[in-house]
Amino acid sequence: MSDVLLELKNIAKFYGKGEARLDVLEGASLTVSAGELVALVAPSGAGKSTLLHIAGLLDQPSGGEVVVDGQATHHLGDRARTHLRRTAIGFVYQFHHLLPEFTALENLVIPMLIAGQAEANARTRGMELLELLGVGARAEHRPAELSGGEQQRVAIARAAANRPHIILADEPTGNLDPATSGMVFDALVNLMRNQGSGTLFVTHDHSLARKADRVITLQDGKVIAATL
Ligand code: ADP
Numbered sequence: 001m002s003d004v005l006l007e008l009k010n011i012a013k014f015y016g017k018g019e020a021r022l023d024v025l026e027g028a029s030l031t032v033s034a035g036e037l038v039a040l041v042a043p044s045g046a047g048k049s050t051l052l053h054i055a056g057l058l059d060q061p062s063g064g065e066v067v068v069d070g071q072a073t074h075h076l077g078d079r080a081r082t083h084l085r086r087t088a089i090g091f092v093y094q095f096h097h098l099l100p101e102f103t104a105l106e107n108l109v110i111p112m113l114i115a116g117q118a119e120a121n122a123r124t125r126g127m128e129l130l131e132l133l134g135v136g137a138r139a140e141h142r143p144a145e146l147s148g149g150e151q152q153r154v155a156i157a158r159a160a161a162n163r164p165h166i167i168l169a170d171e172p173t174g175n176l177d178p179a180t181s182g183m184v185f186d187a188l189v190n191l192m193r194n195q196g197s198g199t200l201f202v203t204h205d206h207s208l209a210r211k212a213d214r215v216i217t218l219q220d221g222k223v224i225a226a227t228l
Pocket of ligand 1: 022
């Protein structure tokens with residue numbers, strides 16, 4: 001098996017039609033391999049979110065192919081796409097989106113139960129992840145009782161709960177102050193390296209992008225290598 005976990009082949013995406021048609025992606029291609037950390041840095045409106053949504057099977061491209069875990073997705077029906085998304089991809093957003101009425105640990109356990117894991121295993125795995133991210137002591141606290149940095153660590157742990165091969169992150173520390181942002185980001189990198197996940201993250205922060213194995217940008221709807 002190749003170690004390419006995510007491949008975007010010649011992706012096109014446009015919105016609207018006729019005179020109002022806006023071509024956002026025009027032949028965007030990229031690969032993310034196992035254990036690889038790739039930063040996407042591009043100006044607002046360049047198509048970063050569009051690319052991430054398509055890579056995460058949340059949106060369909062107008063053309064091209066998305067290959068996830070070696071599986072072409074173009075012809076998959078909704079159920080198969082949803083299943084692949086849930087098993088192969090973990091998402092981290094700028095805002096944590098934790099469930100407020102559940103503890104940190106429960107927020108990790110719930111997606112594992114939904115994926116069919118036994119509760120005892122899910123709790124063990126959940127605690128391991130919280131500890132790996134440095135928030136083990138906060139396991140029994142609800143999100144409102146956690147700091148912003150702690151909330152985001154829990155959200156990162158949750159994204160990894162079902163051992164996705166691919167992690168997609170949209171400004172994962174964008175809501176945090178610079179010092180906290182650096183620490184939380186390092187925790188994310190530690191986690192993805194530990195699990196061998198391929199990770200694609202969007203950031204405006206060059207100090208984070210410099211930690212990536214590779215930096216890419218979007219220009220005229222295409223992915224090109226970038227230097228900071
Ligand atoms: P970025 O994340 O780099 O800021 P986006 O991917 O959000 O860029 O958006 C790229 C372009 O596509 C922008 O001009 C945006 O207005 C447009 N766009 C994004 N989503 C839609 C949509 N659902 N309908 C129409 N236009 C959209």
